[in-house]
Amino acid sequence: MRPDVxxxxxxxxxxxxxxxxxxGLISATPFRPGFDDVEHLTAALHWRDHLRLDAAGPFxxxxxxxxxxxxxxxxxxxxxxxxxxxxxxxxxxxxxxLRHLGRLPAPRPLPLLAAAPVFAFALSPQALLYARHPxxxxxxxxxxxxxxxxxxxxxxxxxxxxxxxxxxxVMTKLMAGALLLPAAVFAWRGVPREGRxxxxxxxxxxxxxxxxxxxxxxxxxxxxxxxxxxSAFTLSRYTPQQWVALGPPTERQRAGLAEFxxxxxxxxxxxxxxxxxxxxxxxxxxxxxxxxxxxxGFPTAAVGAWEHAVFWSLMGLAxxxxxxxxxxxxxxxxxxxxACAFPPHVPFVPKLIPLFPAxxxxxxxxxxxxxxxxxxxxSTAAVSGMSSVLRxx
Numbered sequence: 001m002r003p004d005v006x007x008x009x010x011x012x013x014x015x016x017x018x019x020x021x022x023x024g025l026i027s028a029t030p031f032r033p034g035f036d037d038v039e040h041l042t043a044a045l046h047w048r049d050h051l052r053l054d055a056a057g058p059f060x061x062x063x064x065x066x067x068x069x070x071x072x073x074x075x076x077x078x079x080x081x082x083x084x085x086x087x088x089x090x091x092x093x094x095x096x097x098l099r100h101l102g103r104l105p106a107p108r109p110l111p112l113l114a115a116a117p118v119f120a121f122a123l124s125p126q127a128l129l130y131a132r133h134p135x136x137x138x139x140x141x142x143x144x145x146x147x148x149x150x151x152x153x154x155x156x157x158x159x160x161x162x163x164x165x166x167x168x169x170v171m172t173k174l175m176a177g178a179l180l181l182p183a184a185v186f187a188w189r190g191v192p193r194e195g196r197x198x199x200x201x202x203x204x205x206x207x208x209x210x211x212x213x214x215x216x217x218x219x220x221x222x223x224x225x226x227x228x229x230x231s232a233f234t235l236s237r238y239t240p241q242q243w244v245a246l247g248p249p250t251e252r253q254r255a256g257l258a259e260f261x262x263x264x265x266x267x268x269x270x271x272x273x274x275x276x277x278x279x280x281x282x283x284x285x286x287x288x289x290x291x292x293x294x295x296x297g298f299p300t301a302a303v304g305a306w307e308h309a310v311f312w313s314l315m316g317l318a319x320x321x322x323x324x325x326x327x328x329x330x331x332x333x334x335x336x337x338x339a340c341a342f343p344p345h346v347p348f349v350p351k352l353i354p355l356f357p358a359x360x361x362x363x364x365x366x367x368x369x370x371x372x373x374x375x376x377x378x379s380t381a382a383v384s385g386m387s388s389v390l391r392x393x
Contacts, residue, residue: 010115011098015091018122022087025128034294040134041078044069053221060249062228063218064171065136086131089138093356094118096149101363117314117362124310125288125303126352137349140176141356143169147179148329148357151186159187159199163206171214174228178335182328225249232256234343237263279341287351314358321364329357
């Protein structure tokens with residue numbers, strides 16, 4: 001069987017396992033809203049009904065996610081639309097990983113174990129649980145994977161493509177602006193010196209083409225409101241109740257940033273030390289522990305151990321599979337936990353995002369683990385052959 005056919009079969013199996021596990025999850029557990037479900041759904045329904053962005057909620061967010069969800073809600077029931085979009089993100093990620101794996105200069109036949117990360121990702125508790133909730137992390141993770149897939153690929157137009165995906169990601173979650181760092185490195189070094197300025201210009205053009213219309217829509221329908229005030233909330237120490245009581249979005253934004261400046265300015269060293277402790281907690285705490293806040297009897301310990309096993313095995317294999325060509329990916333992978341741990345309000349849902357780009361690197365890590373065994377086997381065979389020749393003589 002040809003390697004590409006075998007990879008397609010493995011991808012189909014991984015996709016089937018994910019969909020079956022997700023269907024079982026839906027049938028076994030009732031849906032209980034949590035995280036940002038109510039806010040995302042309210043904003044999306046407002047767009048569906050009025051074709052206008054909603055700025056009346058506790059947070060003003062960049063508009064792409066609510067527009068995307070609200071548009072789907074015009075044709076599908078909200079629960080089905082969310083599941084369809086989130087499951088599609090996981091399935092496309094599997095396809096991208098296997099396509100990238102088929103391009104690797106791996107020995108033939110390609111070891112089946114190289115596809116093991118795909119199955120770990122498909123059955124990860126984060127992918128399965130978040131596929132039921134309208135959080136935007138799977139979408140952002142897929143966009144990040146797309147940027148980095150183009151970055152390690154050769155071909156014309158990749159700088160423009162990376163820019164389009166970066167702009168789309170930024171207009172979903174401002175934290176995704178960190179994608180521009182590895183994208184710029186890929187664009188810079190992927191062309192001869194005389195073409196670098198043009199590559200960076202195409203990257204910026206693509207980002208502007210994707211972000212410009214959505215930013216203009218925000219300016220027209222939310223005049224005077226910040227593009228996204230969630231960062232001002234996370235940087236502050238306000239409780240959600242205090243945040244809502246601050247008034248309109250501009251007042252909340254101003255108060256949140258002022259509170260952060262006062263907090264940081266009074267003791268910068270203490271604030272950074274606290275950020276270091278928050279980073280350690282972000283790395284050590286399973287993101288799925290949040291489900292215990294709104295799902296009675298949620299098996300936090302078992303699911304958390306499962307999440308950690310998938311997360312750290314994929315990240316470890318990704319580190320092992322990193323090459324000089326793919327190293328810029330880690331600029332983004334490092335930026336996600338730093339951006340989450342710096343503010344006092346630490347979000348854990350974004351722990352899903354790094355799994356998507358790490359999935360591109362993990363199969364190469366498996367191949368590197370297998371090579372020493374192959375070398376040892378080859379050396380053993382060579383020694384045995386030499387011994388046989390000497391005995392015959």
